[in-house]
Amino acid sequence: MAVTKSLAKFLTSQGLLLILFSLAVFASFRYETFLTPLNLMNIMRQNSMLAIVALGMTVVILSGGIDLSVGALVALGGVVAAMLAGQGSFVAIIGGIASTTLLGVVNGLLVSRARLQPFVVTLFTASAARGLALSITEERSIAVPSAASGLVWLGRGFIGSIPVPVLIVALLYFATWFMLHRSRLGLHTFRYR
Secondary structure, three states, X not given: OHHHHHHHHHHHHHHHHHHHHHHHHHHHHHOOOOOOXXXXXXXXXXXXXXXXXXXXXXXXXXXXXXXXXXXXXXXHHHHHHHHHHHHOHXXXXXXXXXXXXXXXXXXXXXXXXXXXXXXXXXXXXXXXXHHHHHHHHOOOOOOOOHHHHHHHHHHHOEEOOEEHHHHHHHHHHHHHHHHHHHOHHHHHHHHOO
């Protein structure tokens, strides 16, 4: 009985990690190049944006909220950054961040001040941001000019043998861990669960 409870507790807390590990073991036997350093770095680089979004969503969920607009906001921020890339990397990065921050503030005000349901507000924002991104681009990809080499470096560059996006994710994860476990804001975030 005690073993069953311990196993159930382990699967509840670590089940997803166990599934991920099982998939990695399967892939390493199925594909001989899966466990090569180049492939593992490539997987981490390609999933870095998803990891950053997941990090933000973790904080939102820990505070008892929900945000359905994150994917569409990432797309819109990328479109704005790509469109401003001709004016330099700094302008492109600030423009992308500012556009998504503005919509995030609108979400926050509608939820906290107007007392609208987060599900409804962020679903609307997701639709609006996705539509705006498609409208601005006319459903075409946008080429980033060479003038924005810093922007390209953030997405595809390396420091030593480690991709820059992987380093950014690692720094953000450490900063979020520190905020959640060592700051007053983190204590308040867990308190609202």
